Amino acid sequence: MASLLLSTARLLEHGSALKSMANAADLRLVGMEEAEHFPAVLSDIEAAWYSLDLLNAGAPTGPSSVRFFRLIEACPKLRWLQVMSAGTDLPLYRPVIQRGVQISSGSGIASEPVAHSTVAAVMALSRGFGHWLSAQRHRTWSKIPQDRLPRDLPGQHAVVVGLGPIGLEVSRLLRTLGLRVTGVRSRAEPLPSVDHTVTYEELADVVQTADWLIVCCPLSPRTEGLIGRQVIGALPARAGVVNVSRGAVIDQLALQEALMNGRVGSAYLDVFEREPLPADSPLWSLPNVWISPHNAAASAENTRRESELFIRNLGNYLAGRPLENER
Structure with missing residues (x-):
């Protein structure tokens, strides 16, 4: 039997x-x-x-x-x-x-909880919660300075890499908030959840106008190292990066350097090249980085x-x- x-x-x-x-x-x-x-x-x-x-x-x-x-x-x-x-x-x-x-x-x-974690991070990072939480820890009544006031989310441009169940749900939610979404996948076929679709080969071009780069693709020989120095270097300085995919999809050192020198504005990272993330990683202490321990799917x-x-x-x-x- x-x-x-x-x-x-x-x-x-x-x-x-x-x-x-x-x-x-x-x-x-x-x-x-x-x-x-x-x-x-x-x-x-x-x-x-x-x-x-x-x-x-x-x-x-x-x-x-x-x-x-x-x-x-x-x-x-x-x-x-x-x-x-x-x-x-x-x-x-x-x-x-x-x-x-x-x-x-x-x-x-877990596509819905991962998408909810992703969009929650985008909203919180864009609204200045990092500043408020830091002020709270220090028991300081500190409003966001005039020269750092957040921009409204409607009209911002999100580039979502990977259009599986997670990427499609992230895209749908972002569009309800008024963002324009470009989806990146192996084939540039139109999908109802995104405004525009391009291929992986076009990624470095399309991120030049991105306010958010959100990585949701599976790890494969095609996507390993996909977000390398060229793509990270093409991002505007205001851009935020979210990775709920796999750590090996992004060149972690290149992203870390960009976050430290102001070449990238902020990041929410759930996955890393090495997990658990070593305690001596500079990412832990960067004020513009939020970290979760490969736990964005928690539900x-x-x-x-x-x-x-x-x-x-x-x-x-x-x-x-x-x-x-x-x-």
């Missing part, structure tokens, strides 16, 4: 719904603890679910993740793996991908959305239909 490997927590949480589907398809459900105590069951594992509860404090290299993928390595019949992350670039996935296992991602699960609703996606995809897999977010 073919089997499905999943965390014991998800097995307990969704046992009734999953068992009815599994029983109809003659599929056995196997929790991680059972698999660790009775390794022989791994020989029949055909599908597996790498769920959000296996992350330890948000780290895919934590003990639970490592345990799960050690079990996966011992599953000779594995055909399908559902992962919780939006992208499939994590090093843990590489051996599975190299084995030719079908893999589907969690793209879209109490992500678990529900992830589970709903997996259950839909399990139905697709068992019925031989295409999977959502198949790599």
